[in-house]
Amino acid sequence: MIYNRKCILLTVIIFLFIGLGQVTVAQENTQTQTGSASWYGSKYHGRKTSSGERYNKNDMTAAHNTLPFGTKVKVTNLANNEFVVVRINDRGPYVGKRIIDVSEVAARKLSMHSAGVAQVKVEVVELDGKSIAAGEPIRPNLFTIQQGAFASQELALEQTKKLKEFDKNLPVELKEEKVEGKKVYQVRIGSFESRQHAEAFNDLLKEEDLEGLVRES
Template identity: 65%
Template sequence: MKNDRKCILLTVIIFLFIGVSQPTFAQSNDKTQIGAASWYGSKYHGRKTSSGERYNKNEMTAAHKTLPFGTMVKVTNPATDQSVVLRINDRGPFVGNRIIDVSEAAARKLGMHSVGVAKVKVEVLDKDAVAAANAAPRQSAFTIQTAANYKQAEELSRKLKAFDRHLPLEIAEEQVNGRKVVLVKAGKFNSRNEAEAFNDLLEEEGLAGKVSEA
């Protein structure tokens, strides 16, 4: 009987040790994770994320099950050799063994928009590297511009607002090559990559323009 109790006790101790010693992705020193990624888009655009922010399908953000909000990660799609740097601001994905849900803009940059799910590598970026990047001088903001007359500009603005009611819009009169033109300026993006990703979405609707510095 004593031997049986010892065996049971030993089994419990081993089980507890194994269970406690298995680190999660967020707690371990291993900053790389490989697995399936998916993306989410228009259906969730404008909704609150788990962090309290509004989800914007055009921004470089992602959902992860355990990483703290604000964590910056580099996501690479080996099939396309494309990478993006994303900020974690939501929880998920909760389907199968997927490890990350990226925004629609990020999915386009990674070359996985049409396939829906792809195998990726997720790397947590060092805080020092992120801090250094944030300390560097910010580049100019970018916008998507389309030349038009006033009637066309009003119609284009209406269609753009119907496409994305959160999209900042401006109709400006400027001199281009010595002549006066009306420009519709859509969005204000932190990088050219974000602007181009959104312009790709607009192209599907016949609303694309030219990415330019704001």
């Protein structure tokens, strides 16, 4: 009974997080967004961002919840038409329905530093070092669960088998990589539209000692 409940729950989560999620992403993440923006400054200066970089309040950077790291966007303050170009190197905002958090220096250039929040238009201008054509959809970074990394392909296949026994419909990828000249076999689970979805799914796997590490793919 417990096993059946878990199988049903897993199937629903996979469908919602991987199936419907990717359709929503394709429809919503185009090159232009309009909404509220905020900024962050001295309190976070020097802290590590989600991309691994250290936040510098004097750099033209920003946090966005889905755009790939390194993407450059033009942010226009709709109240005064001031604009800046910033590079995405962090995740957020996590407050309300805001669409972007800009650095302190960017907030000053947009004349939104004192107010703290402004209505803005965000336009993608460069992705992976290439300019983006008008209307071209933007595919955000997705998340996966790295269940393990093995020096032996046999051990990796055994782990894949355990995961399939847990749920035969579970998307599992076996990826071969080289680390310091040696082959390493990584077992990855699923493709999720957000870290929150991946973490929730990982909690289910934890009940069977099959959890892994959520990573941005």
